[in-house]
Amino acid sequence: MSSFASSLLCLQEGAEPVMQMTCRDRNRIALQSDLLGAAALGIKNVLCLSGDHQRFGNQKEAKNVYDIDSIQELQIFRTMRDEKTVWGGDKLEQAPNVFLGATENPFADPLEFRVMRLGKKITAGAEFIQTQAVFDIERFERWMSDVRERGLDRKAHILAGVVPLKSLGAAKYMKTKVPGMVIPDSTIERIRAVGDVKSEGVKMCVEKIEQIKSIKGVHGVHIMAIAWEEIVPEIVQKTGLYPRPNV
Amino acid sequence: MIIAEQKPLTEICRIVENDHKILVAGCKSCVAICLAGGEKEVGILAESLRLYSDLNNKEWEISEVVVERQCEKEWVREIGPSIEGKDSVVSIACGVGAQVVQELYPDARIVSGLNTSNMGAPDEPGIFLEKCGGCGDCVLHLTGGICPIARCAKSMLNGPCGGSQNGKCEVNPDTPCAWDQIYNSLKRLGRLNLIEKVIPPKNWIPSSSGGPRKIVRAEAVLTPEEKKTKEGVD
């Protein structure tokens, strides 16, 4: 199911979704028309991604699009919102009032270019950033210090990604099959050494969130409980982030 | 140069299954260099087809020919006589050559024996790498001489994506990540500023998505009168 449809279902359930828009399957025309539709239907948050290559999906023979990349997508959406014009140049009576976000992988190469690229995303229009799952905390801290150095943490809300590991198999799968996911061997060893993997997974995830809380410049956490969504409430309670502050 | 690879022999045999007189037409330029369709490959393919025919009582009659360049009409006309009366012509030139032969000999059944792949260059003996995607609007001056359209799996203009791991592309790990190379090349050239700024969305009209392209060198085009006198003379 598309992120657009599932975001609408969340709205109907009273939750506030973050709609994901990838550039793999849709060219700039489709992305702009979807943005207008989403805004019209009350979806406020949009996460701009280049999108995983179709080789990682179940239809490897499909032709990809990649007309634009995530940074150009941000640029187009910000122009639609702030200058009320479609990228082709036509005027919009009403601007789509959306909160734009992007992703960033602090563990990908070339390391020293990563923060500069985050800067590009923010200048292009990103207001919140969801990072790739954090396992290697030292490298994440080094990345965050570079981010603070450039003052980017004051220009965009950075949410560190966390992933609770349900089983040894899930961990290995993510390490090898999920693009961009770097899981240090120490984490794998820790799960291997324990009988009840589930509770250890939750414990590690909570530990990670506590560590992230102490890092200056991180404004929040996004929990990616892939195929284990039901565990999220338990994790949130255990980290004292519940109940939700009314803003 | 154009890089191509022979179709699997079993596939070629299936395509010409019910034919009798088969011509294998090779080409001496690009496909000879990438060991796909030169005179040697013509010999090997013809010999393999004959062996297959003997084994399976196909009674195929395989003949061989090599063209200087199969994308040049004058050269292709020279093999006209050997195309005569053939049930199918297996062209192991690139896709361009096969289609030029079809244009000149509309009644002949042209079969492409190759899968033409890309515009690339020999990397080391026997290994050929894609270099150019033919997008019609070159950006090499912005990317330190490395083409992101052809050599990045997502053709990104503001890469690298999150899947670039120790210099390799996540899509196929033995391919270097183009943007990792672009970053290092620009760093070496002291022009990192080029990718600090956002590169705006690309105009894809000059690329194949804008429809088949036609390049015109006006100074070489014959006017209708010139054509008449020339055709008259020929």
Added chain:
Amino acid sequence: MTPEVHLRKGDELISLVTSTRPARPGSRRLRSVAEDKGDRIGVFICRCGGAVSRTVDVDSVAAHAASLNSVAFVKVMEFPCSAGGRAEILEDIREKNLGRFVVAGCSPRTHEKIFRALAAKAGLNQSMFEIANIREQCAFVHVPSEATAKAKVLIESTASKCNLLLPAPYEQIPLSSRKALVVGSGLSAVVAASHVSDQGFGVILVDPRGTSNEGEANSIKAGESVELFDKTLQRLKSNPLVRMLSGSKVIEFEGHPGDFRALIQTPDGEEDIRCGAAILAFDASPTHAAEDRDRREITQAEFGSLLGSRVVKMENIVMIVSDNSSEETVGRGNYVDAVASSLRLKELLPSADVTIIGSEARMYGLHELDHIRAQERGVRFIRPKGEVDIKHEGGLRVLVTDASSDAALSLPADLVVRSDVLRFEDAKKVASVFKIPINARGFFVESEVRLEPGSTLNRGVFLCGSAAGPRLVSEELLGASTAASQAVSLLASPFIEAGGTVAEVDPEKCSVCLNCIRICPYTAPFINEESKAEIDIQTCQGCGICVGICPSKAIQMYGYTDAQLFSQASASLRGGGT
């Protein structure tokens, strides 16, 4: 050293040399290229004095051969290779107007040359014959019935190949220069140069490190080689045939054996010289130890020259032989040098107290006698365990743990002598100039160590000295004389033979894909002015690798064309009448 030879100018000596000394094999006087004299084939079947005929029914084989339509004449003979046999064949060729012939007998590997000369004598092109191996590969290995049937097939397939033979190009190229270019600054270079010049051939000694003019002895390894170097150098300087270019290096080198051109950068400008052969005689030279080190710690080379000056007063000498095989310090002769200089010291100063610390006593061959002699003279040998370090306060003290007794020793020393750190000429640059390969450890590659020692893949360029591999002084001398003898046998040959089974490019078919240039071990193919590949038949060694890989089938090879191989194979599969 070689006996005193009456020095005469090189060319004058040639007439003397060629008549007495067997010149390079295979260079007898050969007729120039003859055209194709038609395709009437004569088959001469050899009984080999019973060796063949005892197993193979030669008459039925002859009958079968006669039945082949490509064969015009068949004769069974006792010994075609004998003088009488060859005269008979010569007669038959003329009489029966044969264009080419097959000899069915023993292996071509042994008799090819004899019948090549016979073909030339008969006025045919030398490659217009083929040998069917019906002895080693038939009569000797199969029972009579099988051998007879096999012989028929072998003759039929050889005849079918012979039918398609083409007259191959042969050239005898006079040498444009009979001088040898010797490149190197060490012992091997001067010894090789002296060997060549002593046999009457001109030498141009290019020595990059300029050792030949100041006689910088300590650039040579220690021991007796120092005197040998000086003595040989003096002899070279007094020899009019030898021209010294010290402090210069070769920046370009091209051409063929007997006709090389070298561009040499000398201190006073560039110079073009011509030569007939080249000897690369680079030695590893000891690097100069760092200046700021303690004066009492010296290297073996320095100790060698100290001994040479015969003024040695020190009582306690400790020598440390470093044996780790890391690249720079791989000194095959480290231990041998240490023992040699300890013996020389004992001769000068019997009372001297000498200790040699070394983990492996690599003494190689007869040098073991020196080892025993040194022990008899009271030289102390210690196998160290762990690091050996030196205390400098006050008198020198060497701290070492003896491996066998685990005793920690502290030896007083007036002088500590370390092994030389050897530095090798920058092999890569030189190799690319002379187009010879380097192995993975950075040493020059000698081509066929068993068949042609001292030679390289680039014909006419010979190799000696420790840049071809770490060598003892004795081995360096041996290598130098080997390379020199190879060079002289080339310079002494009346002409250079080229052609025969060589590859040839058909420019019509060549698509200039450069594969042949990449694959040839001898860099024989090149791109000519018409920007097509062309093979230099003087460099081509006739291996056929380029023929096999050429994607445009543009290259064929005399004696082994595709057509010939196809016909030979198919005849051997279908022939024989069974």
Added chain:
Amino acid sequence: MSDRMRIVGFCCSHGAYSSADLAGVMRISYSPSVMIIRVPCAGRIDVLHILRAFRDGADAVFVAGCLEGNCHFEYGNFEARKMVEHAKRLLSDIGIEAERVEMFNVASNQAWRFPEIVGEMVSRVDKLGLSPLKKVIK
């Protein structure tokens, strides 16, 4: 095509051919069904020679060069091995068992090695039967 087993052996003059000669001198016999074709170096052989031999009725083909690292021409034997691997791929596509073609390395002084190679190929043909081309009913 003769109905008796025929195996073509492309032998390099420096290695395999000399090993065959030495086997002869030492009277080590081997099957007469092998037909030795002399080439200066195994690297001279190209896939085409192997395919054509099978079409002419060879039941098996082998290419024999010098020991690896000992090639008189540096690396002709490596090129030959790559050629034989290529031929195997083609033959299996065509429908001829890839075991019918093989690359061997043999030194000129290994007299017993050449008969061993012939024996190996003969046993393969015994196992696989004569060339499938010979069993095709016209």
